[in-house]
Amino acid sequence: RSCRRERGARRERCASSMSARIAASIVPRARPRSRASTRASSSSSRAGTSNGEPAAPVVRTPIPGPASRRAVEALSAHADVGSIRYFVDVDASRGNYVVDADGNAMLDLYAHIASLPVGYNHEKMLAAMRDEANVGILAHRPALGNNPPIGWDDRVARTLMRVAPKGLTRATTMACGACANEHAMKAVFISAANARRGGREISEEEKVSCLTNQAPGSPGFKVLSFDGAFHGRTAACLSLTHTKWIHKLDFPTFDWPSCPFPKLKYPLDKFERENAEEEARCLAEVEKALTRDRDVVAVIVEPMQAEGGDNHASADFFRKLRALTKRENVRMIVDEVQTGCGSSGTFWAHEAWGLEHPPDIVTFSKKMQIAGFYAAADLAPELPYRIFNTWMGDPAKLIQLEVVLDCIEEHHLLDVVKSAGETLLNGLRELQEKYPSILANARGMGTLVAIDCDTSARRDALLHALLQKGVDIGGCGSATIRARPGLLFTSAHAGVFLERFERVLAAEM
Numbered sequence: 001r002s003c004r005r006e007r008g009a010r011r012e013r014c015a016s017s018m019s020a021r022i023a024a025s026i027v028p029r030a031r032p033r034s035r036a037s038t039r040a041s042s043s044s045s046r047a048g049t050s051n052g053e054p055a056a057p058v059v060r061t062p063i064p065g066p067a068s069r070r071a072v073e074a075l076s077a078h079a080d081v082g083s084i085r086y087f088v089d090v091d092a093s094r095g096n097y098v099v100d101a102d103g104n105a106m107l108d109l110y111a112h113i114a115s116l117p118v119g120y121n122h123e124k125m126l127a128a129m130r131d132e133a134n135v136g137i138l139a140h141r142p143a144l145g146n147n148p149p150i151g152w153d154d155r156v157a158r159t160l161m162r163v164a165p166k167g168l169t170r171a172t173t174m175a176c177g178a179c180a181n182e183h184a185m186k187a188v189f190i191s192a193a194n195a196r197r198g199g200r201e202i203s204e205e206e207k208v209s210c211l212t213n214q215a216p217g218s219p220g221f222k223v224l225s226f227d228g229a230f231h232g233r234t235a236a237c238l239s240l241t242h243t244k245w246i247h248k249l250d251f252p253t254f255d256w257p258s259c260p261f262p263k264l265k266y267p268l269d270k271f272e273r274e275n276a277e278e279e280a281r282c283l284a285e286v287e288k289a290l291t292r293d294r295d296v297v298a299v300i301v302e303p304m305q306a307e308g309g310d311n312h313a314s315a316d317f318f319r320k321l322r323a324l325t326k327r328e329n330v331r332m333i334v335d336e337v338q339t340g341c342g343s344s345g346t347f348w349a350h351e352a353w354g355l356e357h358p359p360d361i362v363t364f365s366k367k368m369q370i371a372g373f374y375a376a377a378d379l380a381p382e383l384p385y386r387i388f389n390t391w392m393g394d395p396a397k398l399i400q401l402e403v404v405l406d407c408i409e410e411h412h413l414l415d416v417v418k419s420a421g422e423t424l425l426n427g428l429r430e431l432q433e434k435y436p437s438i439l440a441n442a443r444g445m446g447t448l449v450a451i452d453c454d455t456s457a458r459r460d461a462l463l464h465a466l467l468q469k470g471v472d473i474g475g476c477g478s479a480t481i482r483a484r485p486g487l488l489f490t491s492a493h494a495g496v497f498l499e500r501f502e503r504v505l506a507a508e509m
Contacts, residue, residue, distance in 0.1 A: 052121075053095035056496055057470020058105040065102030085467075093120035096486060096493050098472060107496055109473040114306075114338050114484035115366040117404045125403050137395045144173065144392035145385075152395060159401045160372070165348050167358030168374035173393030177337035177365035178232025183387050184361045184373040185236055185298065188331045189221050190381050192297040222254070223298045223333075224289055226261040226282075228308030228477075231300060231335055240300055243308045243477075257296060259285040261305060262313045266441040279317040283324065290328045298331040298360075303349035306338040309477020310450035312443055315353040322355050331360040331379075338448075341367035342408055342487050345418040345446035352445070367487070369404065370397035404487075413487040421446040423491040424483060427498035435505050447489055450482040458508070465504040471497055 064072070068086040075081050092099035096119050098108040108116070118125060128134060142149055160171040172187075174180045196219075203216075210217025225231065225240035232238070233247060239254035241247055262279045265271035290296055301321065305311035325332040339349035341364070346352050350359065360379060365371035370393050381387055407413060421444060428442035428451045441452040453459035459479045466473055476482045485493070 054097050054105050057097070057107050057500070058103075059468065059470045060104055061102045063100065063102075063104055063106070063467050065100065065104065067101035071101060090120065095119040095121075096489055104470065106467070106470045106472045107493060107500075109471065109483045109485045109489070109497060111484055111486045113366070113474070114343065115369075116486050117341060117367040117369070118407050119486050119488045122403070122407070124407065125400065128399050128403050134396075134399050137399065141391060141394055141396070143390050144395065145388050145390075149395060155395065155398050155402075159398045159405060160370075160374075162405060163347055165350070165358060165362045165374055167376065168362060169377050170375045170380055171372060172375065172387060173370055173372040174365075174389075175391060175393055176232075176371050177335075177363065178234045178237045179389075180337065180363040180365055180371040180373050181231045181237050181240070181300070181333070181335060182234050184333050184363050184375070185223055185300075186387055187361065187373070187375055187379045187381065188223070188298045188333070189219075190386055191331070191379050192221055193219060194382070220295045222256045222293065222296045223300055224256065224286065224296050224330075225258045225300050226302075226305070227258050228261050228305045228311055229258070229300070229302060230305070230307035231302075232337075257289045257293065259289055261308075261311055262317060264312055264314075266443060275314070276316075279313060279320075282313075283317065283320055286321065287324055287328075290324070290330055296330060298333055299325050300333040300335055302335045303339045303344070303353075304445065304448060306448075306482070307476050309452075309480045310443065310448070310482050311477075312445075318350070318353040319355060322353075322357060322359070326357055333361040333363065333373075334359040335363050337363055337365040337371075338484075340364045341404070342414055342417055343367065343446050343448050343484070345414060345421060347408075347414065349445065349448075367404070369400040370394065408487065416490055417446045417487060420485075420489050420491050420494050421449060423494040424449045424498070427494065431498070431502060431505060434502075435509070438505060438508060444483075447483060447485050450476070450480050452477075453479045453481065455479055462501075462504055462508070465507065466500065469500045469504060471500050473497070 064086040071087045072081050072084050075084070086104075087101040089099045089101055089103070092103075092105075096108055097105045098120060099105045108120075129138070137149060140149075144152070156171060156173075160173070164171065172183065174183060206217040208217065209215060223236075223240060225242065227242050229240060230243045230247075231240040233241070235251070236254065238248055238251055239256050240258075242258055260282045262275070262282050264275045264278065268275065286299065290299075299321065301318070302308075303318070322332055334350050336348055336350065340362075341347065344352070348362065350362070358376075361373050361375045363371075363373040372393060424447060425442060425444050428439070428449065432439035432442050432451060438454055438458060439451050440454075441450075443450055453462060456479045459475055459481060462481065463473065463475055474482050474484060483497075
């Protein structure tokens, strides 16, 4: 045991050293100041502030404070403000700390719903935005499907194709995750329709009937999804989304099938038999659905059901699901909108499954800055304008993505994610042992970590209390707290969160 403790201590020292190097090299340094402000900042340095990022949260007012509330009230005259929590002072925010309109500096474990990969005011990101070579792209958003800028081919090659999932050779860019999933389905539908035609030309009847949403031009193809899934809020994506009624109420959707997603018991090592039986039950339901309805041409699945409650399944489940789709000649779409770009500890979460055959499509957005999907070569449409919109994404977002990819490589951020995730998960496990009446089922991969509360009301109260302590973290499912920090989130940041979380929990008892 003493040897294990010493090895653990060495790992912690190594992680702390790595954290310090990242902070020194990535978090932007403060601008030059006057002598008076320098003397003031030296006091801040002694208090632990490093390179502009606070050492700990600073809370000056209730959150949201008066400035945020005034801004919300002003905006409410023109827009829906029901989901706004506080206004952000972007210029004052640094690294993993978001500063609101009232000057509160919060440790950000939500990162704009998992979409901020390298924190606030990263010096390399700001430099890329100021680079004269990028000004033209920033100033003129092109219709990429018609008139891409010179160099677009090279930019796609050195960003999107640099991290393309194994076996997927084509990339289509879009503007958001829902767009990515919606158009990924269209690629599958085109392929399925071509297969049914058996090589014949598109008929005049098909061309005319599709204009009034009738067969044969509008076939009855379906996509199978899972209970608890979230794939977006556009019409087809809502048909695949099964999380909260607020997302779907009053909206007509397609009558497409869904199957149960495994509900695992924790800790995993104590429930291996029960969890294997649960996964087998769910796979049997998928098999029945696919053999019962031959209009189902694809299965879409998240590596982890995020909005649905951070629901996990084993790598074996996904391998068997892929084998099932191959056997039934059904496409497999993996929705990596929330799990992609490193937060799982691998660049793509599905890399950890060890698939014999890669997915047919992988969709992405959020931390990738741009949205879209990767696809197998045989899913390329034969005709133009089949998968199309005005902008087809935004080339400015690939400028940002290139910075993100460079940072991941230069600073070994996947290792940082693994280390920070281990600290987070171990800390949550300790807290659930200490507060078993409140917390249960600590789980995660990388920094995509979550824990369940005993009730929804308790979860909401804890989230509010954490916010007042200067920690912004999210919820999902019915009673789950989930962490979605950026890639610069280290074990040191995890320690700050865990300390404040324990204080909040102690106050609940």
